[in-house]
Amino acid sequence: ILVFLTMHLAPGDPVKIILGPRATQQAIDRLRHELGLDRPFVVQYFTWVGNILKGNWGRSIQLRREVFPLVMSRFGFTAILAFTAIFIASLGGVAAGLGAAFKPHTFWDRTFTFFAILGFSVPAFWLGLLLQLVFGLKLGWFPVSGVSSSTGGGALDFLHHMVLPSIALAAEPMALIGRMTRSSLLEVAQEDYIKTARAKGVTERAVLAKHALKSAFIPVLTVIGMQLGFVLAGSVFVEVIFSWPGIGALMVNGILARDFPLVQGAILIIALSYVFVNLGVDLLYAYINPTIRYE
Numbered sequence: 001i002l003v004f005l006t007m008h009l010a011p012g013d014p015v016k017i018i019l020g021p022r023a024t025q026q027a028i029d030r031l032r033h034e035l036g037l038d039r040p041f042v043v044q045y046f047t048w049v050g051n052i053l054k055g056n057w058g059r060s061i062q063l064r065r066e067v068f069p070l071v072m073s074r075f076g077f078t079a080i081l082a083f084t085a086i087f088i089a090s091l092g093g094v095a096a097g098l099g100a101a102f103k104p105h106t107f108w109d110r111t112f113t114f115f116a117i118l119g120f121s122v123p124a125f126w127l128g129l130l131l132q133l134v135f136g137l138k139l140g141w142f143p144v145s146g147v148s149s150s151t152g153g154g155a156l157d158f159l160h161h162m163v164l165p166s167i168a169l170a171a172e173p174m175a176l177i178g179r180m181t182r183s184s185l186l187e188v189a190q191e192d193y194i195k196t197a198r199a200k201g202v203t204e205r206a207v208l209a210k211h212a213l214k215s216a217f218i219p220v221l222t223v224i225g226m227q228l229g230f231v232l233a234g235s236v237f238v239e240v241i242f243s244w245p246g247i248g249a250l251m252v253n254g255i256l257a258r259d260f261p262l263v264q265g266a267i268l269i270i271a272l273s274y275v276f277v278n279l280g281v282d283l284l285y286a287y288i289n290p291t292i293r294y295e
Helices: 002-009 014-019 025-035 041-053 067-102 107-121 124-138 154-188 192-199 204-234 236-241 247-256 260-288
Strands: none
Touching: 002 041, 002 260, 014 025, 041 260, 067 107, 067 154, 067 204, 067 236, 067 247, 067 260, 107 154, 124 154, 124 236, 154 204, 154 236, 192 204, 204 236, 204 260, 236 247, 247 260
16 A cells, blocks of 8 residues: 555656657546546555456556566566575574574674674665675676676576675675574573583584574574565665666666556565565474474
């Protein structure tokens, strides 16, 4: 509702954007009527909701194509980028958090805390620009835009293009996952069964990695699921910077063109993805911790 309201209240007329500045008023009125934009806002919204429930996502005003297949054709690129970023963030965050919990209040722990705060503070789009400047333009190690080279290159070329945007997206969730891993491990380390393991002579590394990590992973998994949802929704700026053909870049173009059906469809897909990702995380709890059962 908020997105629909914002799109309609924002300045700009999609009909005039499509027809151009020289269009006659008669042509403008005719196209506005054909698109249903001359009806009251409430009527337009509930008409859109009714069509969604019937499986009709509408047609893009600008591109004149069905919204659902158009959005889904771009969503795959966003999903690949988001899952890769979360994979990098999970591996790096859990490893760094485990190392910090293994030696709390040491130089390594303080260094980890510094970089975690830096990860929270640096916006993904600014980090993306920095990565483009250093590793793309200066060193020439990675391409700075697109998903493939002009000559083509298959899967390896695609992965090569995905390195920089994935790292830019992974920085903030990696910092959060690392901090959550550290705090969860230190909390679980005070439990009686952990003290018993230590009393039996189990090494501190084995205590944390084999005994404490499994119990501490529940809140970490929650954070990973939430961050995946955030990355799916927040990849817009990174996609625009790296010319990544995902749903975020498509949505930005839709906003600039005042393409209501396209923007609403993209937002709906992102919202549904967020819901299903968190549902999947909830269902994984029972497999990670056998003490949890769902009726």
